Amino acid sequence: MKPEMLPAPTPSAEAHWVEGELVRSLMRTQRDTQWVGLLLMAVIVGVLWGDASPPLLAAWVLLGAAAAGWRYWILRRYEREVVHQGSDEHLAFLRRYQLAFPLSALVWGLTTLLYFDRSSLADQFICWLMMAGLAMYSVNGLSSQLPTLRAYLDTLAVTALAVLAWRMGVELRLQGPAYHWWLVVLLLVFWQVLRHAGLRLHETYRRNFELQFRNAQLIESLTRQTQAALDAVEIKNRFLASAAHDIRQPVHALGLYADWLGTEPELVHELAPKIVESTKAVNQLFDSLFDLARLDSGKIRLNIEPVDVAKLLRDLELQYRPLCEARGLQFRVRVRPGTAVTDPILLQRILGNLISNAVKYTQQGGILLAARTTREGLRVEIWDTGVGIAPVHQREIFREFYKVPSHPGTEDGFGLGLYIVGRLTHILGHPLSLQSRVGRGTVFRLALHPTDPAAAADRAVASIAQLVSRP
Structure with missing residues (x-):
């Protein structure tokens, strides 16, 4: 018997499974991201403690704590209700809470209000360095879901650029130092570089999950074919047992006739x-x-x-x-x-x-x-x-x-x-x-x-x- 071949999976089924696994990969990184964000908030407060306006700094800390608390609640709900579910549940969960990521980016983009052109160059350098590190870390943590990563990076960059534009155009009336313009150029270049890096990393994630799906299909197909081969062997074994069962009687009859003929x-x-x-x-x-x-x-x-x-x-x-x-x-x-x-x-x-x-x-x-x-x-x-x-x-x-x-x-x-x-x-x-x-x-x-x-x-x-x- 020819083994039954497993039908080829439809592209839509594969794409749906891959999307669900990309969401699962995204959520696996969020606990570590949560702790990194809290640590950086503490560093920001320490660096700007004597430079930033205390009410403004306190407002930013409260806003950041509220965003972190919301993300922590989302993560706990995911672990209780969704982590062991299928692709449909993961995709629905992300659609329901996808605003949490750009909101966090908005909070971090607003840090530029605390230090840009308001603190020493050394403190500004440290804060810009932390923001760059946070952005690069987000590429690694969010690139499994490209729309989520882009929403995060775009919100972070646009918020920072908006703060820079307000300070340079409205408050300083374009009379600030020249390095402001270089800072804007570097921010724009860095933004696009991160988007491109996120795209490449996302493609790697997607190819890996597509390969996993096809390997699983191949294993299932081989399992089915192996079982079909075992079934064929079992059928042959039953045939041989059946042959021994049914031939015994007529052969016995022939033996009896031969005995009579001999005697x-x-x-x-x-x-x-x-x-x-x-x-x-x-x-x-x-x-x-x-x-x-x-x-x-x-x-x-x-x-x-x-x-x-x-x-x-x-x-x-x-x-x-x-x-x-x-x-x-x-x-x-x-x-x-x-x-x-x-x-x-x-x-x-x-x-x-x-x-x-x-x-x-x-x-x-x-x-x-x-x-x-x-x-x-x-x-x-x-x-x-x-x-x-x-x-x-x-x-x-x-x-x-x-x-x-x-x-x-x-x-x-x-x-x-x-x-x-x-x-x-x-x-x-x-x-x-x-x-x-x-x-x-x-x-x-x-x-x-x-x-x-x-x-x-x-x-x-x-x-x-x-x-x-x-x-």
């Missing part, structure tokens, strides 16, 4: 035709086994045609009567003329397995193979006087490899005979029923309803799908 050579003219017929039966069983192998691989073609039931029962009598007589059992056949529309080889396989089971579990008495005409059509019955089947086991006996506990003879079988019968009767549309009494015997009744070729083919395909999907 009573004068019966050669009587036994030779039976040996020929038994050999044909073996060949037919080989054909049926190979048909079952094709059935298990989904490649069998059912041969539905009118079958002479009387002739089929006589052929089965030729095959199984020597086995019964060798065990001291009677084998009787009651034949009524009639035809059934079915697959002749598979029908012979069904009846052969039922007779074989009857012989195996009957110690005294005999077997009756009978065809009867009912209002619903022709019916074949197999009666035995064997050990019987308790009600608790009557459904289980049609399971693969199931053997009734404590039944004599089960150690010689594979538990396949009735399993095969159950599958084939279902495919052919021949209802099978049984009645049994422990210690008294069993009767199987097979109703030979006409087989519809199309419906039988559909049932065969469904049977294979169910067989391969089993754990």
